[in-house]
Amino acid sequence: MAADLSSATTDQTAPQTPSPGLAEAFRRLLGEANFTIEGVRELLHAESELSSAPDRVAIYERRLKPGDDLSTLARLFLLGGTASQADAERALRRAGLAALEESRILDVTERGVRALVRIVPHGELLIGCDLNHEVEGPGDPRVVTGINGPAILLAALTIRRRAGHALDVGTGNGIQSLLAAKHSERVTGLDINPRAIAFARFNAALNGIGNVQFEVGDLFAPVSGHRFDLIVCNPPYVISPESSFAYRDSGEQRDSLCRRITGLIPDYLNEGGYGQLLVSWVKEPDEDEAAAVRPWVEGRGCDAWLLHYRTEDPLTHAAKWNQPFSASAAAVFAQNVDAWLDYYRREGIQEIAFGAISLHRRQGPPANWTVTGELRSADGSASDQAQRVFDAQDVLRQSDGDQAFLALRLRLAPEHRQDQVLKVHDGRWQLAEATLRLEQGVGFTGTLDERTAAILARLDGSRPLRESLGPEDLELGLQVARRLFELGFLERLA
Numbered sequence: 001m002a003a004d005l006s007s008a009t010t011d012q013t014a015p016q017t018p019s020p021g022l023a024e025a026f027r028r029l030l031g032e033a034n035f036t037i038e039g040v041r042e043l044l045h046a047e048s049e050l051s052s053a054p055d056r057v058a059i060y061e062r063r064l065k066p067g068d069d070l071s072t073l074a075r076l077f078l079l080g081g082t083a084s085q086a087d088a089e090r091a092l093r094r095a096g097l098a099a100l101e102e103s104r105i106l107d108v109t110e111r112g113v114r115a116l117v118r119i120v121p122h123g124e125l126l127i128g129c130d131l132n133h134e135v136e137g138p139g140d141p142r143v144v145t146g147i148n149g150p151a152i153l154l155a156a157l158t159i160r161r162r163a164g165h166a167l168d169v170g171t172g173n174g175i176q177s178l179l180a181a182k183h184s185e186r187v188t189g190l191d192i193n194p195r196a197i198a199f200a201r202f203n204a205a206l207n208g209i210g211n212v213q214f215e216v217g218d219l220f221a222p223v224s225g226h227r228f229d230l231i232v233c234n235p236p237y238v239i240s241p242e243s244s245f246a247y248r249d250s251g252e253q254r255d256s257l258c259r260r261i262t263g264l265i266p267d268y269l270n271e272g273g274y275g276q277l278l279v280s281w282v283k284e285p286d287e288d289e290a291a292a293v294r295p296w297v298e299g300r301g302c303d304a305w306l307l308h309y310r311t312e313d314p315l316t317h318a319a320k321w322n323q324p325f326s327a328s329a330a331a332v333f334a335q336n337v338d339a340w341l342d343y344y345r346r347e348g349i350q351e352i353a354f355g356a357i358s359l360h361r362r363q364g365p366p367a368n369w370t371v372t373g374e375l376r377s378a379d380g381s382a383s384d385q386a387q388r389v390f391d392a393q394d395v396l397r398q399s400d401g402d403q404a405f406l407a408l409r410l411r412l413a414p415e416h417r418q419d420q421v422l423k424v425h426d427g428r429w430q431l432a433e434a435t436l437r438l439e440q441g442v443g444f445t446g447t448l449d450e451r452t453a454a455i456l457a458r459l460d461g462s463r464p465l466r467e468s469l470g471p472e473d474l475e476l477g478l479q480v481a482r483r484l485f486e487l488g489f490l491e492r493l494a
Contacts, residue, residue: 013104013116014194014195015104015116015117015128015199015202016102016104016198017198017202017205018099018103018105020205022099022103024208026092026094026100026105026206027206027208029092029095030073030126033069033070034070035070035073035074035077035119036121037121037123039070039121040070040121043063043064043071044063044078045063049147050078052078052079052080052118057081060079061079067087069090072088076088076091077115078118078119078120080114080118080131081114082112082114083112083113084112085108085113088106088108088112092106097113104116104117105117115131116131117129117130117131117199117202118131119206120147122147125178125179125203125207126203126206126207127146127147127175127203128199128202128203128206129144129146129173129199130143130144130145130146141193141243141244141246142193143247144172144195144247145247146173147175150234150278151172151175151176151234153278153309153356154232154276154277154356155179156380156381156382157276157307157358157382157442158179158180158230158381159274159276159358159383159386159387160182160383161383163180163183163184163229163230163273164184164186164229164270165184165185165186165187166180166181166184166186166229166232167189167223167228167230167232168187168188168189168232169190169219169231169233169235170190170191170235170236170247171190171196171197171214172193172196172200172234173196173203174189174200174201174204174212175203176189176232177200177204177212177214178203178204180230180232181209181211184211184230187213188214188223189213189215190214190215190216190217190219190222191216191246192218192246193216193246193247196246197214197216200214219261220264220268223268226268227268227269227270228268228270228273229269229270229272229273229274230273231265231273231275231276232276233275233276233277233278234277234278235250235277235278235279236250236257237255237280239254239255239281239282239317239349239352240318240321240340240343241339241342241343254282254349255279255281255282255292258277258279258280258296259296261277261279262277262279262357265302265359266301266302269302270361271361272361272362273360274359274360274361275302275357275361276357276358276359277356278354279293279354279355279356280352281352281355282347282349283311283351283352285350288372289308289311289374292353293306293355293357294370294372296357298370301363302359302360302368303359303368303369303370303390304357304359304360304370304371305371305386305390306357306372306373307355307356307373307374307442308353308354308355308372308374308375309354309355310353310354311351311352311353313350313351313352314341314349314352315337317340318337318341318344319337322340355375358390362394365398366397366398369397371389373442373487374444376442380440381440381441382440382442384440384441384488385413385438385441386442386488388413388491389487389488392485392486392490393486395408395485395492396482396486405481407464407466409461409462409463409464409492410468410481410492410493411460411490411491411493412460412484412491413438413488413490413491415438415439415440416437416438416489417436417437417438417439418437418448418456419435419437420433420434420453421433421434430450431450431453434447434448434450434452434453435447436456436484438488442488444487444489451473451476452476452480455469456480456484459490461491465477465478469481
């Protein structure tokens with residue numbers, strides 16, 4: 001069963017949705033104080049994510065500057081500390097302490113002022129979540145997390161084309177909905193956790209985004225009978241015996257929730273719509289990485305791109321997801337790990353895989369297809385690459401063999417990069433090694449020899465592929481171009 005939200009003991013109340021005037025004033029003063037990802041990273045000397053783990057907070061606190069508004073805001077909204085009323089009034093003068101307290105953003109007492117929400121800048125957005133969510137303990141199933149690795153990964157993989165109506169299932173703090181709102185006419189975000197919906201509404205107001213609405217409900221129940229142009233989902237995919245946290249634990253056996261959501265998404269997609277989600281699955285040791293996932297998507301009226309990110313043994317998986325307990329409660333950490341390992345033994349689970357699925361609702365011909373790949377990283381947005389991958393598969397299945405493919409005009413995608421190593425041989429520079437990679441998109445690198453690098457240099461889209469290759473490089477060039485086309489390194493010109 002899923003996390004029991006009715007028995008939650010979280011002592012924090014969710015913030016109320018601020019009025020447009022208060023939200024604008026609060027947002028503006030944060031911006032004027034340089035409460036941005038660049039500003040706070042420079043202040044705190046933080047290299048990447050702004051962790052709220054106790055060891056990092058102890059370091060960050062010692063970076064703060066007395067009497068500095070940005071330091072006061074960071075102390076309150078990033079580190080969960082207490083500021084003097086004088087410092088808080090100076091830093092928050094435009095919004096006002098009373099109005100922020102009324103919206104449950106601040107708590108003002110005789111001992112000082114403290115924040116009731118954590119606010120983290122992410123790109124152009126400000127995202128509110130629970131304070132100290134990285135050290136949550138048992139009994140807090142309604143906890144709402146902030147910006148984390150999986151959320152960033154899903155955001156990077158999401159196809160960012162214009163959409164009429166987008167759906168975000170398991171919206172959490174609302175980050176995927178707010179990003180989709182930039183390229184969608186309207187967005188609906190759903191979550192079974194009422195506190196998550198409260199935070200999502202707060203974040204929409206804080207960022208001045210009005211074309212989103214959020215509803216409480218289990219999976220697709222609130223939108224039954226509706227269809228969408230884009231569906232994104234970051235579900236509670238962790239395979240475990242737990243039902244402690246709504247954002248993490250499904251309470252269902254093995255990978256049944258991810259399998260069920262994957263099967264439901266096509267029913268809610270318009271023709272031509274895309275659905276993208278993160279998933280975990282039980283992997284058998286002797287099968288390929290995506291073998292267990294292919295049956296989830298077959299026969300569902302969609303093309304599917306399955307990306308495997310990593311595979312873990314049970315102990316690694318259990319330790320990682322129970323890590324928040326390790327510093328504050330070592331005994332609890334050990335007990336939880338043992339309980340998870342017992343569950344994996346009972347279920348016969350030897351390996352757990354994690355990755356992403358992208359679906360494209362499309363009636364044939366050609367027949368719907370499924371391709372697999374490795375997700376090594378997601379640098380920036382992979383939207384353009386994903387659309388090229390889907391386009392390439394359709395083209396290759398419609399084309400009449402090699403002759404039709406050779407008639408295409410192809411060029412290397414703008415995001416590509418080639419790194420070369422030159423060495424001196426017989427007094428001349430010669431290419432020793434070349435590496436091709438995309439600077440934005442799903443991580444992929446390939447090593448090129450001198451001949452292949454020369455072939456790629458001729459692919460500028462000005463001529464059909466046959467003419468660009470020439471008879472001497474036709475066989476090798478055809479093989480290389482087809483593979484790079486499939487991976488999204490080449491784009492087709494009309």
